[in-house]
Amino acid sequence: MKHLNKLFVAALLVLGLNTYAQDEDNPWAISFGTNAVTNRFGAASEFSDQFGGYFKVKENWNIIPSVSYATISRNVGGNFTVDLTGSVNQIEKIVTRVPGTNDYEVSNPGDLNYYGIDAGIRYSFMDLFGTNWFEPSVHGGGGYTWIDDKGNGTLNGGLGVTFWLAKNMGLSFRSTYKHTFEDRAEASVPRHIQHFAGITFKFGGKDTDKDGIYDKDDACPEVAGLESLQGCPDADLDGIADKDDNCPNVAGPLEFQGCPDTDGDGIIDKNDDCPEVAGIASMGGCPDTDGDGIMDKNDECPEVSGPSANNGCPWPDSDNDGVFDKDDLCPDVAGTKANRGCPEVSEDVMKKLNDYARTILFNSGKSSFKDETLPVLKNMQKIFEEYPQARFSIEGHTDSDGSNELNQTLSENRAAAVVNFLVENGIRRDRLMSTGFGETMPIASNKTKAGKAQNRRVEVKLIK
Incomplete structure (x- = not known):
């Protein structure tokens, strides 16, 4: 696997040098990335459930954190491209249907090695959408898949999309359904879906002089020129012979030996760091409007004086709490200097959190929430968001x-359920911890119904 990673880096270095790409001039493409395998599709018994586990990454997908596929592609004309893909994976999750039911179970078959070699043809719909960056496609073909020492041929089909970030580089995503014709209960290779995500590079064109005109269309392929002249250069026609012209490619007056001074500040453009804006010699011909010693083109606040450490701008204090943003751990929320710009959690806030926490309702004997509890959890979430650097402990308790x-176990699971809800709704996990105390810390008598109700609770503690 480490060799594939080295190959991927090498391709980035080599292909990254090619700065122009067009389909007709760059017919070849290579893709690297990672793949995921899930057989939830093959395990489903009803069509309505075929895609039920498509996005259940943790439960159903098999992924290895490495470069695990490579594709070489060749445009064969029009919108059609042929692809050849090799992939590897590690099968740790297999979804099977429980015999005699419509239920499913996920099992670990023992870290099986997965190898696939697939060929197909792809049709691009980029022209249909009229863009040069969004390329949806459909593909079909066949291949052969091995799971450990067992293999089988597959009939493939699927959808994909590429987002072209540059003319020759894009992010590619596709999902391929691989169909085997064996009986599902006895299949050596089950029907499955394989997802791919990676980087794609186009290449194959040649532009020696880097003027944006490919050599096959360039009448002067060794010298950069103009498209209107088929890639050949044009003299500046300023009335000064090129041999006597210090700026042979830019028209200028005789006063400056053929070099222009566009901004009229007495500094010719080739020596002027700001040739289109009049400036001063000490700044290389650039202006310094606010006089802070930083030329305007490098000054992010050219009208207001500020230190060079902040690129010419005065230090900001977005929340007006007296702590500069550079030192403020909570730059968008007013806080105290003692707490490095973050608001401090008061006893009143903790009381409010615990008032909410004690009203959290769970289904009997379970760690799942009752529906009426969701607004309570949302209110707690809003309070946590107001204190982005504070850390909290969620504690679960039960009656006897x-x-x-x-x-x-129940108290631990209930505390963890509250943490999971908050994390899923945007609260950082490193700010939260959960623990359970079972029936060991009652706050009322377990001999009465009312006392037991008080003992079945969740509490929130501030971690200092």
């Missing part, structure tokens, strides 16, 4: 009904 072991 049931065994100590079950109560301990």
